[in-house]
Amino acid sequence: MILVLFTAQGCTDPNMVIDQNTEIANHNWSYVNRVKYNVKIDDISVPYNLYFNLRVSGSYKYSNMFALLFQTSPGKKTHTTRYEFKLATKDGEWLGSGSGNLYSYQLPLRTNYKFPVKGVYHFEVEQNMRDNPLHEVIDAGLRVEKVK
Numbered sequence: 001m002i003l004v005l006f007t008a009q010g011c012t013d014p015n016m017v018i019d020q021n022t023e024i025a026n027h028n029w030s031y032v033n034r035v036k037y038n039v040k041i042d043d044i045s046v047p048y049n050l051y052f053n054l055r056v057s058g059s060y061k062y063s064n065m066f067a068l069l070f071q072t073s074p075g076k077k078t079h080t081t082r083y084e085f086k087l088a089t090k091d092g093e094w095l096g097s098g099s100g101n102l103y104s105y106q107l108p109l110r111t112n113y114k115f116p117v118k119g120v121y122h123f124e125v126e127q128n129m130r131d132n133p134l135h136e137v138i139d140a141g142l143r144v145e146k147v148k
Helices: 002-010
Strands: 016-023 035-041 048-057 064-072 078-086 097-099 102-113 119-127 137-146
Touching: 016 035, 016 048, 035 137, 048 064, 048 078, 078 102, 119 137
Parallel strands: none
Antiparallel strands: 016 137, 035 119, 048 102, 048 137, 064 078, 064 119, 097 102
């Protein structure tokens, strides 16, 4: 029993604040179905990295994805940023790590970012492509970690 607890503890990432994904229903991501997360920031003296987690199938028909990140601070101020993520090379080779017909990505949103105040930040990610819904998106999520 002690060995199991010790092993499980060794697998946790001490720098991770959140690393969660939301399954996209029927693999069709609509504009109105934003993925939403609350992130509690206790230490504003250290910088953080924020990543967009994404999994698409090999049938995803684009080599990129546009997404909007909405960040609402504890004081209710909202900041919106639009990102373009490159998912494949010009000759169609996927850039993510593959497993079968699935391709996973951890795409940088902000690096060495310092949160201005302590508290709970609310994040929402919305797909921002022309297709609505956007087909063959398996799940999307957010990772926030302290910079190592």
